[in-house]
Amino acid sequence: MTLTPDLLIQNVKPVTDTKKGGKKVDLRIRGGKIDSVGDGLKPEPNEEVYDAEGAYVSPGWFDMHVHLREPGQEHKETIRSGCEAAAFGGFTEVACMPNTDPAIHTRDVVEYIKKQSSELPVEVYPIGAVTRERKGESLTEMSDMKEGGAVAFSDDGDPVWNSQMMRLALEYSAMLGVPVINHEEDLDLSRPGHMHEGEISARLGLDGTPAIAEEVMIARDILLAEFTGGHIHVAHISTAGAVDLVRKAKSDGIRVTTEVCPHHFDLTDAEVHARGFDTNVKMHPPLRTEEDVEAMIKGLKDGTIDAICTDHAPHAEEEKEVEFIYAPNGIIGLETAWSISVMRLLQPGHLELNQLIDKLAFQPRKILGLNLPEIKEGEPANLTLFNTDESWKFDEREVRSKSKNSPWLGQELTGRAVAIYNKGRFVENRLRN
Numbered sequence: 001m002t003l004t005p006d007l008l009i010q011n012v013k014p015v016t017d018t019k020k021g022g023k024k025v026d027l028r029i030r031g032g033k034i035d036s037v038g039d040g041l042k043p044e045p046n047e048e049v050y051d052a053e054g055a056y057v058s059p060g061w062f063d064m065h066v067h068l069r070e071p072g073q074e075h076k077e078t079i080r081s082g083c084e085a086a087a088f089g090g091f092t093e094v095a096c097m098p099n100t101d102p103a104i105h106t107r108d109v110v111e112y113i114k115k116q117s118s119e120l121p122v123e124v125y126p127i128g129a130v131t132r133e134r135k136g137e138s139l140t141e142m143s144d145m146k147e148g149g150a151v152a153f154s155d156d157g158d159p160v161w162n163s164q165m166m167r168l169a170l171e172y173s174a175m176l177g178v179p180v181i182n183h184e185e186d187l188d189l190s191r192p193g194h195m196h197e198g199e200i201s202a203r204l205g206l207d208g209t210p211a212i213a214e215e216v217m218i219a220r221d222i223l224l225a226e227f228t229g230g231h232i233h234v235a236h237i238s239t240a241g242a243v244d245l246v247r248k249a250k251s252d253g254i255r256v257t258t259e260v261c262p263h264h265f266d267l268t269d270a271e272v273h274a275r276g277f278d279t280n281v282k283m284h285p286p287l288r289t290e291e292d293v294e295a296m297i298k299g300l301k302d303g304t305i306d307a308i309c310t311d312h313a314p315h316a317e318e319e320k321e322v323e324f325i326y327a328p329n330g331i332i333g334l335e336t337a338w339s340i341s342v343m344r345l346l347q348p349g350h351l352e353l354n355q356l357i358d359k360l361a362f363q364p365r366k367i368l369g370l371n372l373p374e375i376k377e378g379e380p381a382n383l384t385l386f387n388t389d390e391s392w393k394f395d396e397r398e399v400r401s402k403s404k405n406s407p408w409l410g411q412e413l414t415g416r417a418v419a420i421y422n423k424g425r426f427v428e429n430r431l432r433n
């Protein structure tokens with residue numbers, strides 16, 4: 001990735017959490033910072049020029065829930081390939097989960113990830129494990145990891161099932177000013193579920209993961225957050241009951257936030273049958289029902305659901321090409337999050353453009369207590385350029401991730417992130433087909 005410190009971006013429409021994108025402007029970037037925002041800026045010598053042709057521009061998007069697989073499972077994804085997928089999807093920054101090998105459970109691993117990503121245009125923020133080796137038995141050195149660059153704590157991949165560990169983690173999180181993110185699943189209720197427990201799982205004769213397995217754990221965490229004063233962030237929310245619990249807790253003033261993945265507001269458990277047990281519709285939490293999808297959209301609209309994340313979870317082809325019950329959970333999502341959000345939330349009018357950008361660029365940083373990038377003179381240029389109407393086909397050649405486990409592969413999508421600018425680097429996302 002080449003350095004592009006001096007660049008003139010012409011004809012972009014700025015969007016923020018409150019502005020929907022008005023008239024076109026030009027952005028001059030010098031040394032990686034926004035030098036000027038104006039109308040009809042003329043190219044200067046030694047300056048690269050990019051005509052955005054009316055694309056929108058917003059502060060760079062932030063995906064607060066990705067699995068980059070490095071260290072330990074580089075055949076699925078590396079920090080580099082994951083960041084290429086992120087850039088293609090319009091994300092300038094990501095926060096990566098600790099279920100690597102070794103887990104992100106010491107400051108050394110946190111610093112290794114920061115170092116591996118330092119030259120890339122996408123900024124990577126490690127999320128440290130709550131417990132050593134994510135086993136749920138003893139706490140990690142949270143404050144040491146925070147000093148090394150960890151922005152939150154989670155045992156994601158697995159829940160923090162031990163209530164005493166969660167209590168202690170929330171107490172520390174309150175002191176450190178960072179959230180604890182929990183994969184909300186009561187394993188005794190959910191195992192050995194392969195899909196959502198309901199009519200369809202019963203018909204197919206598959207063991208299901210009931211909604212209550214997620215809701216019981218969220219209820220516990222809300223109580224512990226209230227008790228400790230800590231901040232619980234509910235990972236990848238997926239059931240109507242879970243949204244109700246978070247809505248109620250928020251109205252009670254408890255420090256709880258949550259996120260939703262595009263697959264949970266786009267697809268239902270009917271896909272397992274319709275697609276003939278395609279392992280690319282197997283994930284945790286599983287695809288739920290139409291009623292749950294509606295609850296996700298309602299939660300996004302009324303602000304109960306703060307952010308959109310992908311839970312980008314790459315798995316190699318040979319790992320997913322097995323019988324449904326043996327396949328690992330998870331799908332890639334960085335490349336398609338924007339299009340699915342446009343098609344399911346923006347086009348039907350559930351969210352306005354600025355509300356969608358709020359959930360992709362502003363809320364994740366607010367939850368993690370990070371600075372909000374601004375499109376303003378003197379600020380570092382951290383930008384996503386995107387449209388809402390371009391049709392494109394997400395075929396295999398467009399996958400930037402090392403893995404191809406996506407339920408949207410081969411589909412015609414609408415809306416695309418055409419470029420990002422971050423850390424002094426401009427990345428244009430040209431289609432390959």
Ligand SMILES: [Zn+2]
Nearest residue numbers: 156157183235
């Ligand atoms: Zn998870």
